[in-house]
Amino acid sequence: xxxxxxxxxxxxxxxxxxxxxxxxxxxxxxxxxxxxxxxxxxxxxxxxxxxxxxxxxxxxxxxxxxxxxxxxxxxxxxxxxxxxxxxxxxxxxxxxxxxxxxxxxxxxxxxxxxxxxxxxxxxxxxxxxxxxx
Amino acid sequence: xxxxxxxxxxxxxxxxxxxxxxxxxxxxxxxxxxxxxxxxxxxxxxxxxxxxxxxxxxxxxxxxxxxxxxxxxxxxxxxxxxxxxxxxxxxxxxxxxxxxxxxxxxxxxxxxxxxxxxxxxxxxxxxxxxxxxxxxxxxxxxxxxxxxxxx
Numbered sequence: 159x160x161x162x163x164x165x166x167x168x169x170x171x172x173x174x175x176x177x178x179x180x181x182x183x184x185x186x187x188x189x190x191x192x193x194x195x196x197x198x199x200x201x202x203x204x205x206x207x208x209x210x211x212x213x214x215x216x217x218x219x220x221x222x223x224x225x226x227x228x229x230x231x232x233x234x235x236x237x238x239x240x241x242x243x244x245x246x247x248x249x250x251x252x253x254x255x256x257x258x259x260x261x262x263x264x265x266x267x268x269x270x271x272x273x274x275x276x277x278x279x280x281x282x283x284x285x286x287x288x289x290x291x
Numbered sequence: 292x293x294x295x296x297x298x299x300x301x302x303x304x305x306x307x308x309x310x311x312x313x314x315x316x317x318x319x320x321x322x323x324x325x326x327x328x329x330x331x332x333x334x335x336x337x338x339x340x341x342x343x344x345x346x347x348x349x350x351x352x353x354x355x356x357x358x359x360x361x362x363x364x365x366x367x368x369x370x371x372x373x374x375x376x377x378x379x380x381x382x383x384x385x386x387x388x389x390x391x392x393x394x395x396x397x398x399x400x401x402x403x404x405x406x407x408x409x410x411x412x413x414x415x416x417x418x419x420x421x422x423x424x425x426x427x428x429x430x431x432x433x434x435x436x437x438x439x440x441x442x
Contacts, residue, residue, distance in 0.1 A: 175326055176326055181324060182324075184320070184323065184324040185321070185325060187320075188317060188320040188321050188349075189321070189349040190349070191349075214369045214371070214372060215345065215348045215349055215372060216324070216325060218345050218348060218372055218374070219321070219324075219325035219327070219345045219348075220325055220326060222327070222343060222344050222345050223325055223326050223327040223328065223329075223343075226327065226332075227328060230329060231329075231331075233376070234344040234376060235375070235376055236373065236374065236375045236376065237344060237373070237374050238371065238372075239371050239372055239373075240371040241369055241370060241371050
């Protein structure tokens, strides 16, 4: 995809990322976050959580991967994520994105990003600045 | 401890430098776990193989807060992260992360007063080239301190 192909309002394809406990455990292990609240539902409940929750930085990494699939070869210059509420491990969240502005001089687009849970509640919001040649 | 005092006494003072060697194995493990499929990040044979953009967001320094930083309550949570990319991190690089508190501000929500601390890590490589800036917004809830909960 090239910069000229993109218009404000373009939507990124919605995706259902893999947040099964096996995958989250893999992420937590490599990121040094192998604690109960992220990888063990029972231990998370003992801490007052509804179940194990996704590490915030994993949510951010999932959104970056979505951008790369939408625009192969693009360069993310900045990505900001706000962890409004937890995403449960073993749930079925959906990632979404929409182009909100374009800058022809810089060859960049701004993208608004969200992750919703099964109830359609927004749990993570974010923005990214993406350069396309 | 109010936010103005934190700003006056603690902002923009480097309190930690941590070192992180970048390996191909660790990049690939991270990439697989987050479902990244771009070959620049998933294929070591790609000519531009490098760590994905959020890779440095996983790192924590030797200290999260400066020594003797005031206790701001026992409850807290991770409110978000911002990553600004300056250059690639590749296998064989060693990154040095310089930590400081970059901002402090206050909000009031349903659960009371919340103090936001922006913990900034500036990553440079072994050539002192900038790689990324990672801002971690940490929330502390001073109203949840034990002496207040007991009243």
